[in-house]
Amino acid sequence: MKSTAKALVVVVFVSSLSFAAEPSAFGAGDLTAPNPYGLTPNEKVILQTKDTLKKVAINTKSQANELDSLRERIDGIQSIVENLSIKSHNNKINLQKLKEENQVNIDNIHEFQTRLGEEIHNNTQEIEKLKAMVLELSKVIDKINAAYVTKDEFNSLVNDVNSFKTLVTKEIKSKKSTIKSTKTSSAKLYNQAKKYFDKKYYTKAIQNYKELIKRKYKPAYAHYMIGEMNFKRKNYAEAISYFKKSASLYDKASYMPKLMLHTAIAMDKTGDKKHAKAFYNALVAKYPQSKEAKEAKKYLGLS
16 A cells, blocks of 8 residues: 555656646746746646645555554564563473472372371380380389398398308319319310211300310411311301311312312302402312312213
């Protein structure tokens, strides 16, 4: 509409110029003058049309400005609507998160209430127990008060206790001297330990072998035997410790193949595969004809 109005103004303006190409003398009929005069009827129509078109052009321009302004306002409103839409979407997301968080809080509160109830129940039971204990203590106190001993009676009792202690001390000293005189010989203790071992009385056997170690009587063998009993009880770490000490004391004993085999198996059982394999190989290399070496080959997968 705006472009059409502009075109109409241009056509009319060109036509008016063609009619006014030759103004009369003294400015009569001059359509460009501020106050034209001496106009013919056609010139008056042209002038009137010119004024009308000028007003139309002004109104058209004003309307175009208003339309541009309205468009700018519409764009602004559209931007506001879009922002509101984004905020609404974000609010929905935040509301959902809030609901979920509140649900978690509700669950936590329920859990807290449950635990609190359990604590209250437990505390109630403990209070009842304490009440019962207080009652028992009260009874004990009553008994003590009923059997209260005077100072003189207490001093007399202390004297009796001291006299008794003196007698006991003398008796203990007398028994110790008797024990020393009847102390079992190391050889007899050694044979007794072997009998306990054969009967699988390992606790007593270990006690005897430990006594022999204290006396330094065949300590290498005593360590080996204690290691064997721990091995049979599957106390593998303890067994390894005694085997190691035995080997360090005497590594040429006849029981060395068995000691090495059981050491390797104990290491295997405790997860020390690397050292276990080394012991198996050492046993095979050092005692190739022994039955323990054949057993070691099975663990190494050589037979």
